[in-house]
Amino acid sequence: MNKVETLTTVEFVYQALEQAASYLKRYGREETPARILLQHELGVDYSGLVAAMRDKIEDRQFASYWANIEELIEGVPVQHLTGVEQFYGRTFQVSPAVLIPRPETEELIEETLKLKRELFGAEEVQAADIGTGSGVIGITLKCELPEAEVMATDISEEALFMAERNAEILNVDVHFTKGDMAAPLAGRKWDIILSNPPYIAHHEASGLADTVREFEPHEALFADRNGLAAYETLAGQVPGLISRPGIIGLEIGSSQGAAVTELFQKALPDARVYCKKDINKHDRMVFCILE
Numbered sequence: 001m002n003k004v005e006t007l008t009t010v011e012f013v014y015q016a017l018e019q020a021a022s023y024l025k026r027y028g029r030e031e032t033p034a035r036i037l038l039q040h041e042l043g044v045d046y047s048g049l050v051a052a053m054r055d056k057i058e059d060r061q062f063a064s065y066w067a068n069i070e071e072l073i074e075g076v077p078v079q080h081l082t083g084v085e086q087f088y089g090r091t092f093q094v095s096p097a098v099l100i101p102r103p104e105t106e107e108l109i110e111e112t113l114k115l116k117r118e119l120f121g122a123e124e125v126q127a128a129d130i131g132t133g134s135g136v137i138g139i140t141l142k143c144e145l146p147e148a149e150v151m152a153t154d155i156s157e158e159a160l161f162m163a164e165r166n167a168e169i170l171n172v173d174v175h176f177t178k179g180d181m182a183a184p185l186a187g188r189k190w191d192i193i194l195s196n197p198p199y200i201a202h203h204e205a206s207g208l209a210d211t212v213r214e215f216e217p218h219e220a221l222f223a224d225r226n227g228l229a230a231y232e233t234l235a236g237q238v239p240g241l242i243s244r245p246g247i248i249g250l251e252i253g254s255s256q257g258a259a260v261t262e263l264f265q266k267a268l269p270d271a272r273v274y275c276k277k278d279i280n281k282h283d284r285m286v287f288c289i290l291e
């Protein structure tokens with residue numbers, strides 16, 4: 001992207017924010033990251049930024065801030081510049097090796113916790129997170145259900161390193177293990193099995209934002225067979241691993257509700273299988289309930 005930018009004199013924090021937001025808007029980028037990066041640069045939260053608006057900004061701080069703004073223009077996700085993202089009220093570290101956590105995945109957690117109360121009450125459960133990435137699903141489940149035993153798997157060593165780091169920072173005990181899909185879970189039964197697998201069809205890549213397509217790990221985004229390959233694998237593996245009662249929860253693409261529901265209903269004929277929409281009224285989760 002060819003850019004020629006003449007910076008105006010910046011003395012105060014509010015001027016830095018105004019100039020950055022205007023610059024991002026000019027190049028078709030969202031303006032909110034300008035605030036997030038300025039908070040990151042100054043080491044303050046939102047209220048701290050508001051309070052500091054009339055403070056002077058040091059030249060070195062502005063130079064560092066503007067360098068990150070230039071990265072945003074090129075499409076680098078703001079989370080890769082700050083190194084963190086919020087998920088379920090907690091701060092998780094992220095890197096280019098893992099998917100950036102999305103708010104929709106919080107809804108997978110929310111529905112799982114509701115079902116856990118209905119099926120198990122206060123009983124201790126054994127839970128697994130397949131393809132954990134940064135660890136947000138498994139770690140959040142452990143945070144919300146401290147009595148649960150939680151295992152999380154991933155095929156990527158870099159992802160597992162990040163997940164283990166997040167578990168350490170949040171001071172929770174999750175067992176992480178390397179392996180493909182549900183293979184590491186074999187040999188025992190699980191009360192809850194969750195997964196947010198890759199589900200974007202390869203031909204849909206051109207429709208993704210460049211911030212996703214160019215900067216997030218493709219192995220965690222794309223799947224063969226029109227995005228259904230991972231679900232087909234799981235449908236073959238999970239029935240032999242789930243307890244009765246048991247909960248299977250999967251995040252899906254917005255066009256995959258019928259296909260994934262049918263796939264798991266065939267794999268688990270005695271289960272209650274349903275598709276749940278997210279807050280934006282898009283198909284987003286498939287749950288299988290065994291009672």
